[in-house]
Amino acid sequence: MPESNNTAAPATEPKMLKMTINGKEVEVKEGTSIIEAYSQHGMSIAHYCWHPGLSVAGVCRLCMVEIEGNPRLQIACNTAVTDGMKVNNESEKVKDAVKWGLDFHLINHPLDCPICDQAGECGLQDQYMAYGKYTPEMAEKKVKKHKVVDLGPRVVLDSERCILCSRCVRFTDEVSKTNELGIFNRGDRAEIGTFEGKPLDNNYSLNTVDICPVGALTSKDFRFRQRVWFLKEHNSICTGCSTGCNTRVFYNKEGLFRIKPRYNKDINGYWMTDTGRDAYKFVNKEARLLDARVVSNGRGEWIAPKLAARKAGEALKGAGKSVALVVTGQYMNEEYEALLSYFKNEVGTDRVFHWINNPETFDSFDGLLARGDKNPNTKGLLAEMAKQGFTAQWRELAEGLQTGAIKTVVVAGPENQAVFPDLKAKIMELSKASKLVWLQAGKNDQLEALTGDVTLIPLKTYVEKTGTYVNYAGIAQKVHKGLTVVPNALSLVEVVALMKGEELPADDTYNQVGLGRVHNEFTMVRGTL
Amino acid sequence: MAEVKYLSEHYHKPEYRGLAGYKANGGYAMLEKALKMQPQQIIDEVKASGLRGRGGAGFPTGMKWGFLPKNGEPRYLLCNADESEPGTFKDRVMMEKAPHQLIEGMIISAYAVGAKKAYIYIRGEYMGPAAILEEAIAEAKKAGYIGKNILGSGVDVELDLYLGAGAYICGEETGLISSLEGFKGQPKLKPPFPAVQGYLKKPTIVNNVETLAAVVNIIRDGGQGYRKYGTEKSAGTKLFSLSGAVQKPGTYEVPLGYKLMDFINNECGGLLPGRKLKGVIPGGSSAPILSAEECMDATLDYENMAAKGSMLGSGAIIVIDDSYCMVDVLSTITHFYHHESCGQCTPCREGTGWVQKIVHGIVHGNGKPGDVDLLLKIADNMKGRTICALSDAAALPVLSFVTKYREEFEYFIKEKKSKVKGTQIYAQLNPSEMGAH
Numbered sequence: 004m005p006e007s008n009n010t011a012a013p014a015t016e017p018k019m020l021k022m023t024i025n026g027k028e029v030e031v032k033e034g035t036s037i038i039e040a041y042s043q044h045g046m047s048i049a050h051y052c053w054h055p056g057l058s059v060a061g062v063c064r065l066c067m068v069e070i071e072g073n074p075r076l077q078i079a080c081n082t083a084v085t086d087g088m089k090v091n092n093e094s095e096k097v098k099d100a101v102k103w104g105l106d107f108h109l110i111n112h113p114l115d116c117p118i119c120d121q122a123g124e125c126g127l128q129d130q131y132m133a134y135g136k137y138t139p140e141m142a143e144k145k146v147k148k149h150k151v152v153d154l155g156p157r158v159v160l161d162s163e164r165c166i167l168c169s170r171c172v173r174f175t176d177e178v179s180k181t182n183e184l185g186i187f188n189r190g191d192r193a194e195i196g197t198f199e200g201k202p203l204d205n206n207y208s209l210n211t212v213d214i215c216p217v218g219a220l221t222s223k224d225f226r227f228r229q230r231v232w233f234l235k236e237h238n239s240i241c242t243g244c245s246t247g248c249n250t251r252v253f254y255n256k257e258g259l260f261r262i263k264p265r266y267n268k269d270i271n272g273y274w275m276t277d278t279g280r281d282a283y284k285f286v287n288k289e290a291r292l293l294d295a296r297v298v299s300n301g302r303g304e305w306i307a308p309k310l311a312a313r314k315a316g317e318a319l320k321g322a323g324k325s326v327a328l329v330v331t332g333q334y335m336n337e338e339y340e341a342l343l344s345y346f347k348n349e350v351g352t353d354r355v356f357h358w359i360n361n362p363e364t365f366d367s368f369d370g371l372l373a374r375g376d377k378n379p380n381t382k383g384l385l386a387e388m389a390k391q392g393f394t395a396q397w398r399e400l401a402e403g404l405q406t407g408a409i410k411t412v413v414v415a416g417p418e419n420q421a422v423f424p425d426l427k428a429k430i431m432e433l434s435k436a437s438k439l440v441w442l443q444a445g446k447n448d449q450l451e452a453l454t455g456d457v458t459l460i461p462l463k464t465y466v467e468k469t470g471t472y473v474n475y476a477g478i479a480q481k482v483h484k485g486l487t488v489v490p491n492a493l494s495l496v497e498v499v500a501l502m503k504g505e506e507l508p509a510d511d512t513y514n515q516v517g518l519g520r521v522h523n524e525f526t527m528v529r530g531t532l
Numbered sequence: 533m534a535e536v537k538y539l540s541e542h543y544h545k546p547e548y549r550g551l552a553g554y555k556a557n558g559g560y561a562m563l564e565k566a567l568k569m570q571p572q573q574i575i576d577e578v579k580a581s582g583l584r585g586r587g588g589a590g591f592p593t594g595m596k597w598g599f600l601p602k603n604g605e606p607r608y609l610l611c612n613a614d615e616s617e618p619g620t621f622k623d624r625v626m627m628e629k630a631p632h633q634l635i636e637g638m639i640i641s642a643y644a645v646g647a648k649k650a651y652i653y654i655r656g657e658y659m660g661p662a663a664i665l666e667e668a669i670a671e672a673k674k675a676g677y678i679g680k681n682i683l684g685s686g687v688d689v690e691l692d693l694y695l696g697a698g699a700y701i702c703g704e705e706t707g708l709i710s711s712l713e714g715f716k717g718q719p720k721l722k723p724p725f726p727a728v729q730g731y732l733k734k735p736t737i738v739n740n741v742e743t744l745a746a747v748v749n750i751i752r753d754g755g756q757g758y759r760k761y762g763t764e765k766s767a768g769t770k771l772f773s774l775s776g777a778v779q780k781p782g783t784y785e786v787p788l789g790y791k792l793m794d795f796i797n798n799e800c801g802g803l804l805p806g807r808k809l810k811g812v813i814p815g816g817s818s819a820p821i822l823s824a825e826e827c828m829d830a831t832l833d834y835e836n837m838a839a840k841g842s843m844l845g846s847g848a849i850i851v852i853d854d855s856y857c858m859v860d861v862l863s864t865i866t867h868f869y870h871h872e873s874c875g876q877c878t879p880c881r882e883g884t885g886w887v888q889k890i891v892h893g894i895v896h897g898n899g900k901p902g903d904v905d906l907l908l909k910i911a912d913n914m915k916g917r918t919i920c921a922l923s924d925a926a927a928l929p930v931l932s933f934v935t936k937y938r939e940e941f942e943y944f945i946k947e948k949k950s951k952v953k954g955t956q957i958y959a960q961l962n963p964s965e966m967g968a969h
Contacts, residue, residue: 076917
């Protein structure tokens with residue numbers, strides 16, 4: 004991913020240049036553009052088309068700066084810093100230019116902020132408050148363009164709101180390299196569009212919505228669902244695959260609504276996949292197992308998860324090799340440590356089996372971010388298994404179930420059930436054991452319909468607990484508990500503690516979501532495409 | 533000095549268009565001469581001649597060639613034949629009358645700058661001249677003036693013609709390069725400049741038809757010899773396309789420095805009977821208009837036009853007499869730039885449309901008080917704020933018309949009719965141009 008246009012990596016340590024920004028002396032590396040110098044030193048500069056993850060387009064003409072000795076204002080994004088350069092963007096000349104630049108953006112822009120999803124996080128609104136606040140002089144009719152253009156399965160375009168910054172076009176050209184988007188027609192009739200029969204349909208398409216500085220590109224999944232000022236943000240890690248993209252999860256007391264990427268130059272840059280953005284859906288209450296279910300003698304009942312865990316622990320203690328543990332790579336290091344050492348030392352079994360999502364695609368990689376290993380912590384699990392000396396093969400589980408040597412199976416199932424295509428088959432296979440303890444966050448009708456000796460215990464999801472994931476490259480990333488969706492759910496650490504008969508600390512419900520509707524007329528009249 | 537026949541010496545001979553006729557009048561002798569010179573010698577002669585780009589910007593040609601990197605990197609020579617500035621039709625005459633003159637100039641220039649591949653980028657509407665050039669290129673290829681080992685000199689230059697799709701913006705050199713590369717014709721950010729990174733990211737020189745044709749004369753007469761016409765800073769002759777309210781509009785070759793009024797009155801037969809001069813656009817529609825008073829002592833050279841706040845441009849002189857309504861003339865011009873803005877840079881994309889709507893509003897009797905000042909403010913903020921000069925080209929006529937003929941605009945806004953009696957308003961509001969689908 005290009006950091007900027009000037010990516011030619013110098014072989015030697017780059018020369019440092021001295022420059023003055025708004026009267027403040029700073030040092031930047033040779034080859035830095037003025038706009039990069041501003042952002043590196045935490046100074047704001049108005050811009051729409053420039054994006055640090057894309058090439059320089061230089062078309063919005065908003066990042067005007069005054070360079071001492073140059074009578075003409077220059078754009079900061081395409082001007083390289085030279086030694087001793089004195090730049091400012093606070094003079095009246097610059098402010099007037101930016102005000103006019105903004106006005107040119109706004110004359111044909113619809114004033115539909117009240118029904119626009121971008122309102123509250125809109126570049127035009129922000130810059131208008133910073134540089135505008137004038138009485139509009141445009142009395143002519145605005146240009147009419149296409150509304151509600153269906154660009155692809157996830158993205159909708161409103162051409163009238165579009166300011167033609169070309170970020171989305173450059174994204175599909177340079178990052179996803181799928182080239183679906185283009186600018187059609189010219190002048191003030193120009194519009195973003197796709198070619199007939201080639202919709203914007205790639206696993207990175209929603210990044211275009213993120214980088215759209217206005218409300219032109221909106222996500223079908225998120226549009227009209229919440230006003231952004233009703234949402235809180237929680238920094239997290241995407242658990243959709245072993246890449247571990249850094250994310251921001253947006254939620255309020257109604258639930259989780261969307262996930263956006265968070266910059267990390269070592270892992271995901273500015274981007275994330277569309278599939279990763281769905282990783283809030285299985286967290287929401289509607290998809291969750293809310294209480295523990297215990298089935299015995301064909302009769303099932305819902306009980307408190309803590310009680311269920313304690314009861315299960317009583318039966319497991321010292322049960323030895325008649326117990327098998329099946330574990331997915333979807334949990335945190337701290338959880339694996341507790342769980343695996345419990346099984347080795349307290350239960351006394353080495354029959355621990357690593358369940359992967361899909362052996363055929365497990366090692367695949369799309370070249371950008373998405374990996375076939377759909378688990379956030381396969382590395383962490385394998386390390387813990389090696390540490391405990393677990394080397395069991397899947398064949399032994401099938402044999403043990405057949406011969407009756409394995410009587411009890413404990414499963415730490417997938418948090419994200421959708422990425423395990425063999426889930427159904429595994430439930431069928433593992434429910435052959437005379438006793439099944441299934442630990443999982445999401446609800447599953449097949450599991451709830453089992454009639455044997457079955458215990459289902461609800462687990463917490465990645466936003467509800469604190470711990471560490473190790474990504475495919477061995478980078479350990481810690482995530483923090485941000486909110487509570489299912490108050491009764493347990494982490495594996497807590498399950499193990501309860502199984503051991505220990506007490507849990509007092510109730511740690513925190514930022515609870517899923518409590519009902521936020522009073523918001525907007526969501527009442529939600530439209531559909 | 534009046535009209536001269538320097539570049540256009542043989543243009544009156546119909547046979548000059550063909551290879552045989554061209555050769556019979558001394559054609560391709562200069563190529564033979566040039567191939568015996570060192571490339572640097574040719575560049576030095578061009579520098580010494582003081583030849584300035586004839587496409588509009590007037591940049592010294594030899595200096596432009598000097599910007600090329602001095603390594604052996606592959607490079608291209610492009611001929612800008614996308615003659616689309618309103619009022620300009622001199623390249624067309626050159627290509628129709630003397631296609632081989634352009635080809636000869638191009639091969640010499642390509643040899644001088646070290647380009648092995650050259651293209652003529654011709655505007656889409658010029659299908660006639662394009663056919664003539666195609667034929668001439670085929671003749672020259674067959675005769676060995678284009679291709680490998682030209683005239684046994686060991687020099688290889690390929691030359692091909694590329695027909696544009698009819699966008700004004702492709703006459704801007706980086707827009708031309710984008711179009712030639714197969715992309716949408718949109719100007720590129722500078723730096724890097726084409727001489728460093730142009731066509732296919734290789735060093736590229738883009739010259740106008742007339743500029744390249746003049747190289748033949750420079751080889752014949754030498755750099756100093758070329759200076760027998762023109763002034764110190766504007767050397768040589770230039771072809772001017774004169775249109776508008778004169779008796780004999782057309783393309784004329786005159787030495788630079790020639791008096792504008794002499795040109796209008798002598799070569800062009802003067803104004804129509806009973807008319808009075810109102811203004812002259814000296815260098816294509818984007819050049820600021822000169823008022824009748826300013827025309828009186830104007831001379832046709834780069835420095836005098838610049839001193840008057842206008843420009844010589846491509847040499848497209850549009851003469852406007854007192855029967856024209858300036859508001860209507862401007863509305864035609866603003867319509868053109870709104871239609872042709874590529875839409876990349878916001879000030880131009882939005883500004884051209886805004887200006888056009890206001891001016892059209894005025895000529896349709898919907899003008900509002902304050903429109904005149906608003907036009908000046910908008911145009912002022914379109915100027916110098918974009919990647920290429922189209923925004924300036926759109927803003928300058930607005931600024932000059934509104935400043936110099938302000939009373940006509942104010943009269944029109946107030947009275948909802950033109951100050952010029954009997955004015956037929958040609959500007960039409962075309963719904964599709966207003967953005968409706």
